[in-house]
Amino acid sequence: MRPLDFLSLTTRALITRPLRSVLTLMGIAVGIATVVLLTSIGEGIHQFVVAEFTQFGTHIIAINPGRTTTTGIPGIAHTVRPLTLADAEALRRLPQVLSVTPIVQGNAEVEARGKSRRTNIYGVGAEFPEALQFEVALGRFLPSDEAQAARAFAVLGSRLRQELFGDTNPLGQRIRVGGDRYRVLGVMESKGQVLGFDIDDAVYLPAAKALELFNRESLMEVDVRYAEDAVEEQIVKSIHNLLLARHGLEDFTITTQQQMLDILGSVLDMLTWAVGALGGISLLVGGIGIVTIMTIAVSERTHEIGLLRALGAERRQILALFLGEALVLAIVGGLAGLLFGIGMIQLLAFLLPALPTHTAWNYVGLAELLAAGIGLAAGVFPARRAAHLDPLECLRAE
Known part of the structure; x- marks a missing residue:
């Protein structure tokens, strides 16, 4: 046929x-x-x-207090020694580490000009914008103060600025966060919602002040940003050895961004x-x-x-x-x-x-x-x- x-x-x-x-x-x-x-x-x-997940950079290693025995994004567990600002400062001195960002998170009442709003509070370090590629739209970010002498400065998320101050310039204005007074230094760029969290509706405070505000001893996380030409395994090993020497035991969890992405x-x-x-x-x-x-x-x-x-x-x-x-x-x-x-x-x-x-x-x-x-x-x-x-x-x- x-x-x-x-x-x-x-x-x-x-x-x-x-x-x-x-x-x-x-x-x-x-x-x-x-x-x-x-x-x-x-x-x-x-x-x-x-x-x-990757818009804040791809060369980041997260360190959390507590040792997790299963894979996944680590949670907070009881530790013999907390993850402290001193630990973050020691990590900053490691070779090929570009920035270290301590993080404390909670929520509290924020008041300004007769208005109040309960919102997220992030205690961070001065290198937060650089580490997470999060730019300041107005003013400047928090200064590099010593942990023991952190000044009462605050930076607002774009949405919170709009809610509290409208079109008025908030720089230099006073706000109350959990009853404590802070001076506004800047306003962050608008990022919108990230994985369901509105990071524009937030206040950014010095990590030491946030620890005092929430009466905590341990940081929730420390984010380490390293050089692009660095070998990730070597950075992880250096972090592990440093924290092990400082804590005496492995009461922390190191998670690379690649592990999270996988x-x-x-x-x-x-x-x-x-x-x-x-x-x-x-x-x-x-x-x-x-x-x-x-x-x-x-x-x-x-x-x-x-x-x-x-x-x-x-x-x-x-x-x-x-x-x-x-x-x-x-x-x-x-x-x-x-x-x-x-x-x-x-x-x-x-x-x-x-x-x-x-x-x-x-x-x-x-x-x-x-x-x-x-x-x-x-x-x-x-x-x-x-x-x-x-x-x-x-x-x-x-």
Whole structure:
């Protein structure tokens, strides 16, 4: 059988029954569209979270008090010795360390000009903007005071500035944080929400003052920023040896940003695979539809099969003919689903611009291959049945 004849027979069999063919390929199309839509949302969320997580720099090591025995983002645990400002100062003297930022976090009532607002309080060091790539929009940041002589200065987040002072210049103004008076030195640039936390609605105080405010002995975290050309493993080893010598035992946890990203990436990849699998179920349903339609087609075309066999068509050619029809149904359905899925993503981006989407072409390609594979697999049984029909019996069936 010539290739053109083969193609003509395959497509004509589908065109002569348009309603049945459309209903069959719709099952595959819906499956592909579901895979495209769900994986695009999953991949978009993945990239959004990673971008949010890395916008403050990528060469950062976090040190937390307490020793965790499981992997993951460490929590705060009871320690023999707290993680102190003196520890942070000692870390600053390590080679290839660019900046060290002690962090204390809590919330308190902030008052100014007769207005009050309960908001987040961050106790940080003078190198906070440099370490986390967070610029000052107005005024300047906290000075490099000694921990024992930290002055009562404060820097406002952009949203808090708007809530308390409106369009008035807040520089030099006095505010109360938890009952203590502070002078405003600056206003940070607007960052919006980062992983669900509004860092614009916050006050930044010297870490020593925040420890006093919340009556704490230990810092919640120390972030170490190191040089880009430094070897991360060596920096981690230096930090570990220094803190071990100062504390006498390993009552701290060191977490590199790459470790955090690896854990975060594995969770988000699992999410994307899970939503992609939901679309795969739709593809299987479409495959069942192809099996049903092709089985009916074999029953309806027994005379045609007998005639082809009488004219000299071999069994493998009959097998290839019906497999070709199933494959065409799957491919056309896959392409239709791809176009529909991309259209849905564009519509979703227009209606919900805040929802991050990104078409994961590797998943789309896998779904298209899966659709073609399902089409072939679904056509095997009907095609084998057609190929093994007796030619004489097929001719008598008319």
